[in-house]
Amino acid sequence: MRHVIIGTSAAGLAAAEMVRRLAPGDAVALISDEPHLPYSRPLLTYLLGGEITPEKIWLRPRDYFERFGFEAHLGEPVVQVDPEGRAVHLASGRTVPYDRLLVASGANPRVPEIPGTDLGCVFTLRHLADWRRLEAELPAGGPVVVVGMGAVGLKAADAFRQRGYEVHVLARGAQALSKVLDPTAAGLLHDAVTALGIRVHYHAWPTALKGANGRVAQVVLNDGRELSAAAVLFSVGVEPRVDFLAGAGLAGPDGVPVDRTLRTGHPNIYAAGDCVLPHHLLTGKPAAFHIWPAAVAQGEVAGANMAGAGRVYDGILPMNSISLKTIRIITGGHQYPDGPHGEVFAHLDGRTGHYRRLVMDDGRLVGVTLVGDVAHAGIYFRIMARKLPLRDLPADPRTPDFQPGRLWA
């Protein structure tokens, strides 16, 4: 059996290693348009802030592909998939045949369609090449404007700040992450972000970028104000990277639809990671959510099924993690109860500033927000993922002095 995997990141590597484990004699080919070894995208902002050195970015050793017996096609963009001919066509003109194919092509950053995004010093941060461009082109003096107040935008803003830049962050809504954080948590986040010296502009989004000498110079805002900018970083979400599937009938606008075995509409083709549209673990409904652990989990299931294991993917449990010097936040599941028997428990510890918010539906935990003390986030996630009735727990989480670490001690 010959397995071909498009993508050498979280999902692609997890799948390849699972195939190797379950079907050691099978041939595995990995394709990436990036020319280098697999690396950690979550560490890119740490690289930008100088918190880690470049050699820490690599996920696997230099001899990884040889050691696992993988055929590697690096620096080779895929331009087309031919499901009937069971072949992947590369931009170089080469064709890679497969018996089973995994699409693990991830996502690309969104950039709004406004004038001026083609100016110099306008950046996104998704690929290692983006970081290299930032290092090469970032001007010595600011200000830097970060568009987007999500986890990645905030971490990037913090990185620019650590490098001494004046930093402005634009948030489209009245608070950061309005679908994820309630106003109390958002308020704590605001205080922590401004304590870093970052200026936040709410209800603000860019309508145009203006330039001078080919480089960005101002960001024109929706209210007509103009912010001076020596560099702009867009961090406004991602879109699945599925352009090369056009014509293959496999992808929709929100990604590649898959069944619970992560098989696409075609029997020999699977998909995993940021490019897919999986189902929500709690609701069973399609849920596009782009996080590293979910990409790994999906890669493992898809890889196992390519090797014939017949595994089922539990579904994605949305999760956000914000980690700045001044605050740590972890959220997961729903922000508000869904049904008529919903309940919210929230407790702000006035002494420590720690905040805990739980969302329940029908006596089960369906959402959690932890601010400050995030040490036991994994326990809350386990309760949610296993859909455990709260009445069966040895202690009730809906009390201010609840100690999750003692639950199963």
Ligand SMILES: Cc1cc2nc3c(=O)[nH]c(=O)nc-3n(C[C@H](O)[C@H](O)[C@H](O)COP(=O)(O)OP(=O)(O)OC[C@H]3O[C@@H](n4cnc5c(N)ncnc54)[C@H](O)[C@@H]3O)c2cc1C
């Ligand atoms: C700056 C940053 C910080 C992040 N921080 C976190 C975090 O703290 N926690 C978290 O959970 N998640 C984080 N994420 C998200 C996380 O990185 C992604 O969810 C994860 O990388 C998805 O993995 P993936 O394998 O699906 O796709 P990707 O990592 O996007 O990899 C896709 C692969 O497919 C290849 N590919 C795509 N198209 C083609 C083509 N046409 N031809 C050939 N090869 C192709 C690419 O080269 C790449 O190898 C962060 C992302 C960024 C950018």
